[in-house]
Amino acid sequence: MTADIKPGSRRRGASDTPAELPDKESIIGYKLRRAQLLVFQDFIQTFAKMKVRPAEFSVLAMIARTPGLKQTEIAEALGIKRANFVALMDGLESRGLADRRKGDIDRRSHSLHLTPEGERFVRKMIATWNEHENRMIERLGGPQERDQLIALLDRLLAGEPSPDE
Amino acid sequence: MTADIKPGSRRRGASDTPAELPDKESIIGYKLRRAQLLVFQDFIQTFAKMKVRPAEFSVLAMIARTPGLKQTEIAEALGIKRANFVALMDGLESRGLADRRKGDIDRRSHSLHLTPEGERFVRKMIATWNEHENRMIERLGGPQERDQLIALLDRLLAGEPSPDE
Numbered sequence: 001m002t003a004d005i006k007p008g009s010r011r012r013g014a015s016d017t018p019a020e021l022p023d024k025e026s027i028i029g030y031k032l033r034r035a036q037l038l039v040f041q042d043f044i045q046t047f048a049k050m051k052v053r054p055a056e057f058s059v060l061a062m063i064a065r066t067p068g069l070k071q072t073e074i075a076e077a078l079g080i081k082r083a084n085f086v087a088l089m090d091g092l093e094s095r096g097l098a099d100r101r102k103g104d105i106d107r108r109s110h111s112l113h114l115t116p117e118g119e120r121f122v123r124k125m126i127a128t129w130n131e132h133e134n135r136m137i138e139r140l141g142g143p144q145e146r147d148q149l150i151a152l153l154d155r156l157l158a159g160e161p162s163p164d165e
Numbered sequence: 166m167t168a169d170i171k172p173g174s175r176r177r178g179a180s181d182t183p184a185e186l187p188d189k190e191s192i193i194g195y196k197l198r199r200a201q202l203l204v205f206q207d208f209i210q211t212f213a214k215m216k217v218r219p220a221e222f223s224v225l226a227m228i229a230r231t232p233g234l235k236q237t238e239i240a241e242a243l244g245i246k247r248a249n250f251v252a253l254m255d256g257l258e259s260r261g262l263a264d265r266r267k268g269d270i271d272r273r274s275h276s277l278h279l280t281p282e283g284e285r286f287v288r289k290m291i292a293t294w295n296e297h298e299n300r301m302i303e304r305l306g307g308p309q310e311r312d313q314l315i316a317l318l319d320r321l322l323a324g325e326p327s328p329d330e
Contacts, residue, residue: 020291024223024243027317028301033219034244035318036201038300039194045224054198058189090218093258126185130321139321149317150191153200155305163231 028156046132055080055088055149060114063098064122068111071100097121101149183247193321206300209298217290220253225279228263229287233276236265262286 007106024030043054052060058078063069068150075085089112092098097118137146189195208219217225223243228234240250254277257263262283265275279287302311 012240021287022225022291022294022298023230025319026311028298028311028314029201029208029219030196030223030306031318031322032201032293035321036194036197037244037321039197041299043194058195061186062190065188073204098252111235122186122243126187129187133187133193138323139323140317141320142195145317145320146193148313150196151195152305152310152317153196154190155310156200156301157196157203158304 016054017022042135043132046128048122049124050125050128056092057125057129059085059088060092060097060118060122060125063114064119067113070109070111074112092118100109207300208297211293212290214291215286215290220249221257222294223288224250224253225257225262225283225287225290228277228279229284232278235274235276237274239277257283 040054043057047053047057056079059074059080062074062078071085072082073090074080075082080088089098089100093100096115098112098114100112102110137143140146140149205219209221212218212222220243224239224245227239227243236250236254238245239245240247245253254263254265258265263277263279266276267275282308302308305311305314
């Protein structure tokens, strides 16, 4: 099965380099990076006044969805490294949006909750986020194209190892 | 467990925050970032021995495709900030892979070329890159899915302003 090499497909000479060079416009990683930067740039501009970075958004949304999750659970699910996550939570705590509470059973593990102010903040954050996301969906062509994009990205990510592993 | 809700406490109804919260799995920016990190991680591992970072790869490939391009032209086309680009070129020059030559007409503008060693290096780099890219295409399901993904990302990027603007 592996000996199925097409004629001429393995010949490389000094003169034929340019012909084999990839066009950046068809390189998956390059295009992903450009698109990710564009979406993040729009996100950051949209949230400039509220001072919410993408990672903070994800953490706040996750705490709001499931109050009481452990720090490690959220960091792992979002692919945020431990040191970065601690700094991020310090910031949210100092802004009075979220707090860490010691667990009843395992007192070393902190569970995360929104403060009442954090809950108000998250409601405003979601409304602002909808503007941004709808703008991105519009660029793509509609919700169907969004679903197609997510499905393709899920294929890339299938079986992804955790970033800390 | 419904008996714990105190009178006047917030109830999780249709109009309440949790119902409106986005699931991270369907957020465009979140998924793009995870997929981009996965592809870059594979790229960096693939190129660990050759010591080529994604931005260096793009610059080398672009100089190889079109020798003599100006620094500003490459930086702009790839969306690399001026300061980062200068540092990157310093690195490629000190490794003997590329050099900056003063233009005949505009002596302040440098045009970029590969050295003979750089040309050999780029041929090896392209062969290594093919392994990585084929692995990503395989994850996606095939070249057709790759084309679909690129087309969707191009929609997001249509009319993208230059990163320096």
